[in-house]
Amino acid sequence: MMHDVIVIGGGISGLATAYDLMQRGLDVQLLERQVRTGGNAISEGFDGFLMEHGPTTFNASVPQAVEQIDALGLLDRAHDLGPDVKRRYLRDDGKLTGIPANPMGFFTSNYLTLRGRARILAEGLIPRHKGGEETIHTFTARRFGREFADKVMDPMAAGIFMGDSRELSISGAFPKLAEMEQALGSITRGVLRAKRGSEPGRHLYSWDGGIGTIPQVLTNHLGARVHTGITVSGLSKTAQGFAVKTSEGTRNARAVVLAVQPHVAAQLLEQVDAVGAGATSAIQTPTVNVGFFGYRREQVAHPLDGLGFLSTRDEGRILSGSQFASTMYPHRAPDGFVAISAYAGGVRNPELARMSGNDLTAQMHAELAEVLGIKGDPVVTRFRRWPLGLPQYTLGHAVRQKLFSETPQRVGGLYLTGNYTNGVSVANCIKSALDIAGEVSANLSASVGETGRAQQVMC
Numbered sequence: 273m274m275h276d277v278i279v280i281g282g283g284i285s286g287l288a289t290a291y292d293l294m295q296r297g298l299d300v301q302l303l304e305r306q307v308r309t310g311g312n313a314i315s316e317g318f319d320g321f322l323m324e325h326g327p328t329t330f331n332a333s334v335p336q337a338v339e340q341i342d343a344l345g346l347l348d349r350a351h352d353l354g355p356d357v358k359r360r361y362l363r364d365d366g367k368l369t370g371i372p373a374n375p376m377g378f379f380t381s382n383y384l385t386l387r388g389r390a391r392i393l394a395e396g397l398i399p400r401h402k403g404g405e406e407t408i409h410t411f412t413a414r415r416f417g418r419e420f421a422d423k424v425m426d427p428m429a430a431g432i433f434m435g436d437s438r439e440l441s442i443s444g445a446f447p448k449l450a451e452m453e454q455a456l457g458s459i460t461r462g463v464l465r466a467k468r469g470s471e472p473g474r475h476l477y478s479w480d481g482g483i484g485t486i487p488q489v490l491t492n493h494l495g496a497r498v499h500t501g502i503t504v505s506g507l508s509k510t511a512q513g514f515a516v517k518t519s520e521g522t523r524n525a526r527a528v529v530l531a532v533q534p535h536v537a538a539q540l541l542e543q544v545d546a547v548g549a550g551a552t553s554a555i556q557t558p559t560v561n562v563g564f565f566g567y568r569r570e571q572v573a574h575p576l577d578g579l580g581f582l583s584t585r586d587e588g589r590i591l592s593g594s595q596f597a598s599t600m601y602p603h604r605a606p607d608g609f610v611a612i613s614a615y616a617g618g619v620r621n622p623e624l625a626r627m628s629g630n631d632l633t634a635q636m637h638a639e640l641a642e643v644l645g646i647k648g649d650p651v652v653t654r655f656r657r658w659p660l661g662l663p664q665y666t667l668g669h670a671v672r673q674k675l676f677s678e679t680p681q682r683v684g685g686l687y688l689t690g691n692y693t694n695g696v697s698v699a700n701c702i703k704s705a706l707d708i709a710g711e712v713s714a715n716l717s718a719s720v721g722e723t724g725r726a727q728q729v730m731c
Contacts, residue, residue: 283311286531287490288705315482320606334699361581391417427582434618444665560661566652573645663692
């Protein structure tokens with residue numbers, strides 16, 4: 273049987289692609305190796321707590337993704353950040369500093385020195401960059417000063433990407449900042465021109481059942497089009513489209529969308545697109561370790577009045593950051609308890625991949641206790657290790673992105689999507705999926721039209 277499209281990979285990217293293709297009236301089938309869909313978007317409830325094993329928020333500043341969520345009936349059920357999220361916290365030298373969640377926060381806080389704060393004020397006087405691609409650290413040090421780059425942007429790169437600001441590309445990781453500089457000549461001017469309240473940190477949604485609600489709803493809508501427990505071992509081009517070799521036989525389709533991790537994409541591309549295989553195999557995905565801790569509220573002295581905290585490179589400490597889950601959203605902990613997540617590993621601490629889960633959670637708890645004033649042991653502990661974590665948008669990613677987008681030009685009918693293409697957030701993954709689905713649909717329609725015209729000529 274020849275299908276219109278086979279989507280390989282049942283994470284949010286693959287599900288969103290398949291759902292949009294289904295809505296466009298195409299015969300689409302989705303193949304997923306695991307017995308469940310959702311990829312790393314796993315929300316686990318137990319004993320009144322809810323742990324996010326992977327992504328924790330949905331960024332509502334991406335309009336196309338919001339429209340899709342609304343179409344799924346999820347927007348009315350979404351929770352914005354809780355009212356007690358009032359500060360951003362940063363850890364440096366084992367100490368937390370709270371920064372008010374407003375544009376003047378860094379100036380009213382003593383987290384940065386007076387000289388560091390004064391240097392930020394000079395940002396508008398810095399000329400536009402006219403050279404090549406810059407790292408996050410080089411870009412922010414040039415525009416805001418070295419202290420801001422070291423104490424603010426480096427923790428942010430570690431928290432969002434589990435990466436290193438000295439390796440990640442500013443245009444790949446934070447393209448809006450690079451665009452602001454070129455368009456307006458100043459990041460400060462861009463922020464001031466932005467609509468009040470439009471900062472991404474103020475538009476982060478989730479649901480009672482966590483981020484896992486999104487893949488669950490998408491899977492339900494797709495129904496029998498989703499096939500789990502099927503391993504795809506090969507991909508080959510045919511006269512009609514593609515032959516997809518699986519653990520349950522060969523399936524055929526006019527088009528194929530690879531919505532898998534980059535290393536899997538590289539393996540499947542080897543026989544059909546050497547250029548794409550090289551580009552995807554170049555992406556690093558370092559190990560990420562997630563700890564989840566439940567405490568009685570009286571055990572924790574800190575008010576937990578923020579999203580959580582990010583951390584500088586703190587000698588002898590392993591946490592890149594933490595989230596105060598029960599402050600961010602309801603139904604994360606039972607009444608009288610709090611839930612806190614902790615993150616470690618990535619590019620900063622690759623050696624943690626060899627550390628046992630028990631040893632890691634013990635050190636995570638110790639570091640949380642140090643800065644949050646926690647007394648006693650947690651009442652609940654959970655641990656998740658992702659051997660292949662977040663993709664690193666290192667220097668050269670813009671070139672790789674171009675190669676990804678040009679895949680159907682090299683191999684007609686073949687497309688790539690996922691968190692390594694155009695943003696790691698859930699919302700960006702959905703937007704990329706919708707873009708790909710639109711491209712697939714348009715190209716298939718065009719090919720049908722050409723076939724019809726050719727048949728008319730032959731007649």
